[in-house]
Amino acid sequence: MFDKSSLSFRFTLLVLLSMTLASGALYMLSLDVYKSEVQNRARTVSDNVNDFGAWVSQYGRVWVKDTDSGSHLSEQKYVELKNIKPVGEILAEEDLGKVATFYSKNPALAQREFSEVVAKSESKAKFRMTSDNYMNPANQPDSFEKEAIRAIKAGKLDEYGEFSQTEYRYARTLLVKDSCLKCHGEASSAPRDVIDRYGSANGFGFKAGEVAGIISVRVPVEFSPLTLAKGVSSKTWVALSLLVFVIVLPILFVRSAVVKPVRVLTELAEQVSTGRKVDLNDLVIDEKSGNEIHQLALSIKRISASINIMMSRLRSK
Numbered sequence: 001m002f003d004k005s006s007l008s009f010r011f012t013l014l015v016l017l018s019m020t021l022a023s024g025a026l027y028m029l030s031l032d033v034y035k036s037e038v039q040n041r042a043r044t045v046s047d048n049v050n051d052f053g054a055w056v057s058q059y060g061r062v063w064v065k066d067t068d069s070g071s072h073l074s075e076q077k078y079v080e081l082k083n084i085k086p087v088g089e090i091l092a093e094e095d096l097g098k099v100a101t102f103y104s105k106n107p108a109l110a111q112r113e114f115s116e117v118v119a120k121s122e123s124k125a126k127f128r129m130t131s132d133n134y135m136n137p138a139n140q141p142d143s144f145e146k147e148a149i150r151a152i153k154a155g156k157l158d159e160y161g162e163f164s165q166t167e168y169r170y171a172r173t174l175l176v177k178d179s180c181l182k183c184h185g186e187a188s189s190a191p192r193d194v195i196d197r198y199g200s201a202n203g204f205g206f207k208a209g210e211v212a213g214i215i216s217v218r219v220p221v222e223f224s225p226l227t228l229a230k231g232v233s234s235k236t237w238v239a240l241s242l243l244v245f246v247i248v249l250p251i252l253f254v255r256s257a258v259v260k261p262v263r264v265l266t267e268l269a270e271q272v273s274t275g276r277k278v279d280l281n282d283l284v285i286d287e288k289s290g291n292e293i294h295q296l297a298l299s300i301k302r303i304s305a306s307i308n309i310m311m312s313r314l315r316s317k
Contacts, residue, residue: 015251019244034223035168039161042170042217045125046159049215050172052114056107057179063102106183106194112139124220129174131213135184135194135203144169145216153211160214167221171214176206184212261293269300 056062105113108129115128130141132149141149148160148171161170176184183190187200206212 011254012251015247019247031223035163038168038219038221039170041125042161042168042219043159043172045127045217045219046170046172046215049111049114049127049129053107053111056105056110057177060179060182061104061106062110063104065100065102104193107180108135108183112136125217127215127217129213130216131174131203133203133205134213135198139213141213141216145171145214148214148216149211152214163221165221168219170217170219172217174212174214176208176210176212178208180206180212181208258293261297265293265297265300268304 111129115126119126128139130139130145130149132141132146134140144162148169151157151160152171152173158173159171161168183194184203184206187195187204190200190204
């Protein structure tokens with residue numbers, strides 16, 4: 001059983017406490033780094049969505065051939081040509097091919113379909129577009145998104161985020177651009193196909209430069225001591241093992257080179273102090289040794305020898 005007052009026990013306890021505190025600090029630091037990586041992942045997703053929307057916006061809208069998913073604004077039919085002829089020539093029936101249908105998508109619609117593709121993919125980060133003045137009922141904001149929009153408008157923020165036990169919710173501000181006003185300016189000037197699909201009640205009245213809504217991103221939080229351990233490389237485990245060895249080695253040294261010899265010398269000193277004769281002839285120590293324990297043993301040996309001489313003289317009288 002350990003003696004709680006012994007230096008050995010206290011030193012071991014101090015080292016274990018230090019290792020526990022160091023482990024806790026390492027865990028907190030790793031968690032902070034992980035959260036930073038999750039936030040950067042959410043920002044990257046928002047950047048990609050923004051860039052995709054900008055690509056669509058530069059064309060006003062994009063047209064998709066022969067893919068009627070039921071989600072489009074308008075459609076146009078064209079006849080493909082089998083044979084190329086100079087302009088002005090009359091086309092014969094054999095020059096005509098099949099009829100091709102093209103379906104139009106504006107930036108908001110294209111981005112929403114992009115989010116649906118990502119939602120069905122193996123990508124862990126998911127996103128969607130939403131606003132407090134949404135045109136499409138499918139883009140109605142949830143409680144987090146409502147709070148994010150409120151906070152962004154009130155604080156004039158560029159982004160807003162919240163961590164929970166299972167996921168990180170992130171919102172990136174969407175500002176109204178001039179290219180957005182064609183569909184989201186005044187309802188009276190909006191394209192006919194937009195009005196036909198969504199009506200004229202919501203999603204209008206925006207002005208360039210103001211907050212239109214947010215890009216809402218979800219990233220799962222998967223950080224735990226187990227995932228942290230799985231993510232550690234073999235080289236890191238070797239480094240941690242060496243660190244533990246560096247900590248344990250001084251403990252073993254102190255126990256063998258200091259604590260045990262001091263315990264032996266303490267017992268000998270106790271015997272000497274009680275007047276018992278102690279034979280220290282077997283205690284052979286180099287008097288020139290710089291080891292403090294050796295010097296203490298020599299001192300006890302001299303004290304014992306002096307006491308033995310004095311006791312012999314007292315007995316001879």
